[in-house]
Amino acid sequence: MAEFLANVPGQHLLLALGTALVLMAVCYLCGRKQRDGSAPSSVSRFGNDAAILQLVVEHAHEGLVMQDIDGHIEWTNPAYSRITGFSAEEIRGRRPQEFILPPENQLPPDEIENFRYDLTKFRSGTEELILNRRKNGELFWNQLTFAVVEGKTLEETKIILICRDVTSQVEHVKELENARIRLKHQAEHDDLTGVANRAKLNAYLKERVAEGTAGNEQIGIIHFDLDHFKDINDSHGHGAGDTVLRHVAMVMSRVLGNKGLVARIGGDEFVAVVANPSGPGEMEDLGNRILEGLAKPVRVDRHELRVAGSVGLVLAETATASASELINCADIALYAAKRSGRSQISWYTDALGAAHRHRRMIQAQLDEDLENGGLSLMMIPQ
Numbered sequence: 001m002a003e004f005l006a007n008v009p010g011q012h013l014l015l016a017l018g019t020a021l022v023l024m025a026v027c028y029l030c031g032r033k034q035r036d037g038s039a040p041s042s043v044s045r046f047g048n049d050a051a052i053l054q055l056v057v058e059h060a061h062e063g064l065v066m067q068d069i070d071g072h073i074e075w076t077n078p079a080y081s082r083i084t085g086f087s088a089e090e091i092r093g094r095r096p097q098e099f100i101l102p103p104e105n106q107l108p109p110d111e112i113e114n115f116r117y118d119l120t121k122f123r124s125g126t127e128e129l130i131l132n133r134r135k136n137g138e139l140f141w142n143q144l145t146f147a148v149v150e151g152k153t154l155e156e157t158k159i160i161l162i163c164r165d166v167t168s169q170v171e172h173v174k175e176l177e178n179a180r181i182r183l184k185h186q187a188e189h190d191d192l193t194g195v196a197n198r199a200k201l202n203a204y205l206k207e208r209v210a211e212g213t214a215g216n217e218q219i220g221i222i223h224f225d226l227d228h229f230k231d232i233n234d235s236h237g238h239g240a241g242d243t244v245l246r247h248v249a250m251v252m253s254r255v256l257g258n259k260g261l262v263a264r265i266g267g268d269e270f271v272a273v274v275a276n277p278s279g280p281g282e283m284e285d286l287g288n289r290i291l292e293g294l295a296k297p298v299r300v301d302r303h304e305l306r307v308a309g310s311v312g313l314v315l316a317e318t319a320t321a322s323a324s325e326l327i328n329c330a331d332i333a334l335y336a337a338k339r340s341g342r343s344q345i346s347w348y349t350d351a352l353g354a355a356h357r358h359r360r361m362i363q364a365q366l367d368e369d370l371e372n373g374g375l376s377l378m379m380i381p382q
Contacts, residue, residue: 063163069154071095071115083142083165085135100142102133117159124148129166141170190264192242193249201263201271205323208275212318219321220260220274220283221314223330224252224290226307227342229268240300244307251293255286271330280315280347287311287345310337311345329353 063080067073072095076088084091084100091099097112126146133139147160188200196204208219226232226248233241245268252262252272260273272290277283290311297304312333314326329348337346369375 061164063161065096065161065163067095067117067159067161069117069157069159071097071117071159074158080163083134083140083163084132100132102131102139105131119148119157122146122148122159129170140165140167142166190249193246193264195249195253195270196261196263198263198265201261201265201273202323204261204263205273205326208273209318209321209323209326212276217276217318218279218315219318219326220277220286221312221316221326221330222252222272222274222283222287222290223312223314223327223334224248224270224272224309225334225338226268226309227338229307232305232307236300236303236305240303240305243300244298244305247298248294248307248309252290255289255293259286271327277315283313283315284345287313291343291345308343310334310342312337312348313345314348 058078060077060079063083064077065073065080066075072093073091074093076091081087086099095112095115097107097115101107124147128144128146130142130144131139132142143164143166145162145164147162149158149160151157188196188203190197205219211217212219226244229241229244232244245264248268248270249262249264252270256262256272256274259277260275262270262272264270272286274283274286277286291309294307294309297306299305312330312335314330314333316326316329332352333346333348336348336352337344340346366375
């Protein structure tokens, strides 16, 4: 028997023991009047059953409540008083909804008055977790398990509630969930600026592309890079550089609003994803507003630093785009803006992409020729 109990999950064992206890209590309470009006009951081979049952009920950790079909409390055990703070005399004849619900969950008086258990919903074994209030005003989480003892008529039917104060367990679960949320946020966001990181950007892009493949939606990419950021770190220190990066993240987030996602992908590079923009005009407007926002000086200690940046823009159909291609195209557009004199906005075009691929092909060929000795030095007298 001990080995069997050791293998039974604690929650199931507790429920089984509680239900058995309830049924014993019901049998005792329902039969007590009959025994009171009849001849003295005989003692069973186990001894005085009533005394044993009373001892078990009084020392049970779970609160036990017996109600009629209309929800009126007919009997409670001491544990219920310990859990709620209400004595049996204070609540006998009342419904729990009258005194145990917190103010924000209070029911209208007519709804309480007309309450009756629906036995198609409240069956034996039904469980419910509800926020309740003790007599002293303290809130606690109450785990209720219902047991229905059917009588000959509906009025004779009794509803037994097993009540457990599971506040500590609920709070522990909440702490675990909050910790999970914090860890998830840390895994997806940049520690310095608070915006998304590269991992979150890639996941968001893939999600947007997958959602848009069924329609004619567009997706926009803004790739931003600070101009001469190294000079700020060298002249004013990395603390000033961090302040500037946080300022860039704030400006981009404020400009983009709820239109998409802003991410820092490394160093002084940021990417903003614009979900289904109206067209090139909106993309250019967002890019210009970012540059205008950064044109205002950033105060660091007693210095006012003026920063600027370059912007690369991409606008593509989600049905024909991929996350990696979009980032690559935005990167090409950004460096085109830098080659144009910085503090510029540059669009990705097919011609720009072709020129980039041509340069990469030439570079790859040169690397191969250098490795294979395919290059020779030609000297021309001057």
